[in-house]
Amino acid sequence: MTIGGREKPSNLSSDYIVGLTDGEGCFYVETRSPYGIYKTPRVEMHFFIKMTEEEFTLLKGVQSFFGCGGVYYQKEYRQNQRACYRFGVTAQKDLHDKVIPFFDKHPLKSKKLKNYLLFKEIGELVKKREHKNPKGFEKIKQLKSRMNNGTRLVREIRLPSGNAK
Numbered sequence: 001m002t003i004g005g006r007e008k009p010s011n012l013s014s015d016y017i018v019g020l021t022d023g024e025g026c027f028y029v030e031t032r033s034p035y036g037i038y039k040t041p042r043v044e045m046h047f048f049i050k051m052t053e054e055e056f057t058l059l060k061g062v063q064s065f066f067g068c069g070g071v072y073y074q075k076e077y078r079q080n081q082r083a084c085y086r087f088g089v090t091a092q093k094d095l096h097d098k099v100i101p102f103f104d105k106h107p108l109k110s111k112k113l114k115n116y117l118l119f120k121e122i123g124e125l126v127k128k129r130e131h132k133n134p135k136g137f138e139k140i141k142q143l144k145s146r147m148n149n150g151t152r153l154v155r156e157i158r159l160p161s162g163n164a165k
Contacts, residue, residue: 012065014106020062021103022110025049027119029144031137041137043126045119047099049087050074059087066102068094096123115147 032042069089130136
């Protein structure tokens with residue numbers, strides 16, 4: 001199928017997924033200190049590919065390729081951004097059983113490889129439940145600070161509940 005002068009793949013290959021992730025993907029870790037009913041720290045891991053509305057079908061293909069995750073509409077409020085769709089995997093089982101093994105077998109080519117390797121290391125600590133003790137949680141926060149050019153300010157001004165201050 002040709003759209004906008006370029007050929008869209010009908011079946012997504014591993015190499016295509018790697019290239020798409022190198023360009024549009026993100027490995028993200030969110031840490032939350034204990035609060036309210038949560039007596040221990042929480043670590044949420046996310047793998048995303050974010051694209052414009054025109055690429056909804058492609059993201060559904062990525063979802064089908066991995067056999068997990070979801071495609072979500074993301075309204076954008078920043079002036080220099082536009083609304084988009086996001087393919088995301090947040091279920092720990094799917095991250096450990098599908099996403100991480102895929103990128104171990106098919107390594108990224110860009111600087112995102114560094115983020116992936118830190119993401120994977122954090123994932124191993126979470127699997128071992130190291131985030132449940134203060135030393136392990138601090139190690140995860142230290143590894144996270146080295147991802148994605150450091151932690152974005154917006155994440156640092158959130159309340160423990162996840163809502164912005």
